[in-house]
Amino acid sequence: MKMGKQRIITTCTRDCPNACGLVASVEDGRLVRLVGDPDHPLTNGIACHKTVKYIDRVYSPERITHPMLRRHGRWERATWNEALDLIAKRIRRIVEESGPEAILYYQGYGERTALKLLHRYFFNLLGGVTTLRGSLCGGAGQGAQNLDFGERVSHDPLDHRNSRSMVLWARNPASTNISLVPIIRDIRKRGGSVIVIDPAHTRSAALADHHIRPKPGHDGYLAMAAAKLILSAGAEDREFINHFSEGYEQFRAILDRHGVAELCAMAGVSTADAVILANTLMAQKPTSILLGWGLHRYENAHHLIRAVDALGAVSGNIGVAGGGVSQGFEEYGPFDQHYWGDTLNPPRRTLLIARVGEELLNATDPKIRMIFVTAANPLCMAPNTAKVTEAFDSAEFVVYSGHFMDDTADHAQVFLPATTFLEEDDVTASYGHNYVGPVNRVIEPVGECRSEFRMFHELAARFPFADRFRRSEEEWLHDLCAPIWAMGCDLPALRRGAFRLDAPMVPYVDKNFPTPSGKFRFMNEFTPSELPRHDPEFPYRLLTIAPHGSICSERTMADHAPLPEIVLNTGEAAENGMIDNDLVLVRSPVGQVRARLKVDPDQRPDVAVAERGGWTKAGHGLNLLTRDMVSAVGQGTPFYETAVAITPCPQEGVMGARILVVRHSPHAPGGVFCKELERLGAILTTVSPLEGDALPQTPDGHEGLVVLGGPQHAFDDEASPHFVPLMRLMREFDAAGRPVAGICLGCQLLARAYGGRTWTMDGLEFGFITHRATTAGMADRVIGSVLPLPPLMEFHEDSFDLPEGAELLVAGDSCVNQCFRVGSNAYGFQFHLEVDSRIADHWITGFRNGEFGNYAVYAEQFGEEFFVAIRERLPVLVAESEAWCRKVVAAWAAAL
């Protein structure tokens, strides 16, 4: 480890069009600060708020930092050699028995740098495995623009400085493209207009002069209405139409089918909206029209995009500085793609990523036996999660390379812990601008994490083609980036800062298009019968948009709120008997999800908007709702072809149950236990008597009681005068047939409430410990239904005698009384089943550093090795404990 302070520049490789230049500050080998690089021409010193948080992600207590193998259903630590040997053995066997196409390589969007091209090279050296075709992200738009322009080429974002106005068409840069924000503000400062066209009321609406809210998937009509207005004003670009385009007559014929008012009605906008759009295009030339990814996500997205391209052409914005209909760039464009090695074998099978669940299940010749996943989370991000999960579970062997135990890792047999870009040397391009940037290693790999370059390298070393793969990163970059070097850059120069590719600032400036005729092609067919239809059973179109706070599913378990939020128009919600914060059931033809309702008066009444990316296992999983379809053009994924019904959750069982939570310390929150209760629909009221909150006198108004832990002694009524009334309350809840749960201190108080003595032990019990269920436990309504027990977190110096009439359900070796039932439905849990990664990490770190005053004396009993080991095992320990806790809560709450 390098000591002292360092400042290192690098480039963010996350799935984000900005590809920001970053400056990392490192102190004694540890990353302490990550900010935008002031010298990067597009970043200009401003990176997103997610970047500051990325440091927490790199050092997250949930991050997997050593290889793991699943043995007998449980994750166990393995060495790299064990993991890679096993993978190599399975690959060899499968290739021998079923051929290489029985393996699927699933590359996600998490990181698409130069060296990542080599993954596919590895699989091609193997003989060519099954790969994916199409895209979860952009396909449809590229397909449509290729039809019109011959090839999709966008204006350099720096060219928008020449724009007098801008249209953000299905794009939300305030959340997704921060580098554009100053450029947008600048247009307005110069007196130009910015129009946002989006059915949802996003953060970007605040950046604009006008927000036009078309019906989802119906933008084509709006574009046509604006084109008609321009034509009727005689303001069209005649020269472009006459000399540089084809198909104009067909386009005119399409426009002639309807009047402007009719088109606006079909688009779900007012005529005034179309007039504003047309007037802006006529009076504030040039206009930069920026297409977002929202438009791609329709089956017939090409209709929408082609209509906008045509509007750009009619209004004279094609091949003009400050104009253009721009969409994005190819992140793999500047690299030598022949290193994918696709020509090494005859064409191999591909599966459509848009329908990957179905495609996997239908792949029979040969059946997919192994799936190798890198930088992806298909069990969360691909459509129709239930089907994708079934498909993944039908493969015999899933290898997952990534950072966290996400939905997909949960279904794998091998976990390969990958480095983040901060631990790697590489080169990255961008899908949002024309700069390539250096990925310079900022810190040493965390734990035993390895770059995928190294993983594949060492995997290749186990095969006869090793020599074709084994070269240094530098050597590979020399070849992979040859097209960049040919533009006048070299690796040492690139390591020092971003390099602008030799790409046009303004594409098609010579009005020469790479179409067969060399001309721009107007949309020449339009079949509106193919546009999304209204189904009264599912009245809202579900728009699962980019989350503001994270990139897609890059989160941890602890990051998740109990439920996803879904936004509905305020009036629409009220008409259907729902108000802000209600718990609602969101149903689609393929699945259902519970969510928290948010209302917004500025949103269209026929859409439901939610942020994509929450994990399925955390109760978010919005792709449980989406249909698996493919776009008609470009093999894209029409995520927004899903319509949903939203209704209040039926008030039964836990739903709507009011639960009193008594908290004893800010360091011991309700964690997973309380989150899960909320997820099931309970309404929690938390009181902290030690901070002056009044304890309710009777159970009236609450259907259940949860008493949390804290450092107090259960026998010390002097320090905690509320113990006596609290114990009475615990008995009264139970007597009234209302379930009680006591955790740690709460467990001891429950024992005392029924006459059990509480006392201080010889030492402190700390860490994750495995206990056993007693015979009574096996027969118990709650514990009997959640066996086997994973290791569970302990942090206590007191214990208790079982009260008379109590049943011991879980017994420990060093401290026997771990879980009991008393009365009819009162449960005491000595272990902290509620911990999530944050709570556990806080306790481990605080305890080790002597921060928890009265426990400091015990820390010495636990050596340094103990703390290192527990921190290393924490991600899995917490994941197991959390999954178990959720089952316990469901069983406990069933009595509500």
Ligand SMILES: Nc1nc2c(c(=O)[nH]1)N[C@H]1C(S)=C(S)[C@@H](COP(=O)(O)OP(=O)(O)OC[C@H]3O[C@@H](n4cnc5c(=O)[nH]c(N)nc54)[C@H](O)[C@@H]3O)O[C@H]1N2
């Ligand atoms: N913070 C953050 N940034 C990200 C990401 C993230 O997850 N979080 N993801 C990254 C990725 S993978 C991508 S692809 C990009 C996406 O970047 P954007 O395209 O900017 O974002 P999206 O939310 O995918 O879609 C933009 C908007 O399209 C709108 N939309 C949906 N349907 C229609 C329609 O029919 N008509 C119109 N006019 N608008 C419609 C949606 O309401 C949404 O607000 O962002 C990248 N950046």
Ligand SMILES: Nc1nc2c(c(=O)[nH]1)N[C@H]1C(S)=C(S)[C@@H](COP(=O)(O)OP(=O)(O)OC[C@H]3O[C@@H](n4cnc5c(=O)[nH]c(N)nc54)[C@H](O)[C@@H]3O)O[C@H]1N2
């Ligand atoms: N409902 C709905 N679903 C959608 C969309 C939508 O609009 N609505 N949008 C779609 C879009 S635009 C996209 S791009 C896809 C994204 O789909 P995916 O790529 O499957 O999902 P991500 O959540 O981006 O997962 C990327 C993972 O890569 C990890 N990662 C980052 N760097 C590395 C690395 O170097 N190595 C490894 N091994 N892992 C790394 C990240 O931590 C993260 O876990 O989702 C799509 N899914």
Ligand code: SF4
């Ligand atoms: S996530 Fe996007 S905006 Fe944030 S630092 Fe990375 S590239 Fe920049």
Ligand SMILES: [Mo]
């Ligand atoms: Mo994307």
